Amino acid sequence: MQETQQTARSMTAAAPIWKDLLIPGSIMIAGLAIGLGLYFSGGPAPTQMAAAPAPAAQPQEVDRTDQVAPVTESDYRKGPANAAVTIIEYSDFDCPFCSRFHDSMNDIVEATDDVAWVYRHFPLEQLHPQAEGVAIAAECVGELAGADAFWSFADGYFAARGAGDGTAHNVLVPQLATAAGVSSAALEECVVSGRTQSLVQEDMDNAIATGGRGTPWSILVGPTGKTYPINGALPAASIEQLIQIAKDEA
């Protein structure tokens, strides 16, 4: 009887359940806060870009997409130069999500005549060690045979990788270059000279400067010049809606 009373007393005196949950709850909130803090702080430069010059610590909340390098004639572009909306994509040839986004963008620019798509490089060295080499080769193809050849190479590369083609880089790259009209010897001479490396590096630097943290990283520029950051491979439906929103906001 006495034991029963003691037990009852101890249960009555028990701290409310919310007190028990206070510590784990606090840790969860703290963990999320740290995680979100890391995310919003812009963290350090993208993990994969350790070799690239990191921008000075700038908070992610500050939209840096207005630092996007202006589109010039030297950019590879699909769609009209005077399009109402331009989407500038920073991409990695060996990123599977870039492959999906590439398909979506091809569909979008084919379906409409007031959207332009600009392709720039953002190879993620630590995840895809060969991607920078492919980007350099792609620039060589463009330099040697023109914009159509560049797009032929890029479309062919993403189509192959997107379909799960595991052909080695040193076989697939010359194969696609040849199909685009560039001989293996000319391609090799260009790649070895390293003259297109600075173009790739400029794109990478601009991707980081505008807030890119992974690939595909894109910036939509609306009719008024307003910029919209696009992180990752958004579905085509989202991109189409965003294009319409950008037009409506003009």
Add this chain to the structure above:
Amino acid sequence: MVWGVIKRVFVRPGYLGLASLTAVLTLSVLLLLPNNALVADILVSSSVTLTAKLSFVFSLYGSLGTNFTVFSATYTVMIAILLGVNVSLLWYYAARARKLSKADRSLTFTGIGGFVSGMFGIGCAACGTILFAGLLNLLGITWLLAYLPLHGAEFGVVGVALLALTLYSFAKRINDPLLCKID
């Protein structure tokens, strides 16, 4: 045993609702977080109609199919569901036990660890678009990515395992009758 407990708990609409809400919120955070700036910009814009805003936000749920591999999409959804079920079971158990023991609290921590680990895995799987990249860089161990066979998806798998473990343990505790043990 686990299935029996889940049926017993979720026959009550309140617990089912709590689990569903937690799972949907978790999934929403994981899918929308990479584009939070864009989403916020559009939601506050006065020149975008409410229909266009909602339509755009809902369309982003499609990124589960474009921004994830089948593998990472699977464990992302599993993490959201498991977290929802865990929260409901914890609530149910806490309401019955009135006080959590030290072991119960450890279990809760394990569940939290599972969720956090899962988030890191999700970030990395999408080419470093969420949390993982920043954290690794902060810790100065970016090289780790190159050596992980699944490039960080391991964290997602660990997250699922930890959440499954806590679910099992909570179910076991719920199944056990409440006894006043004699020390």
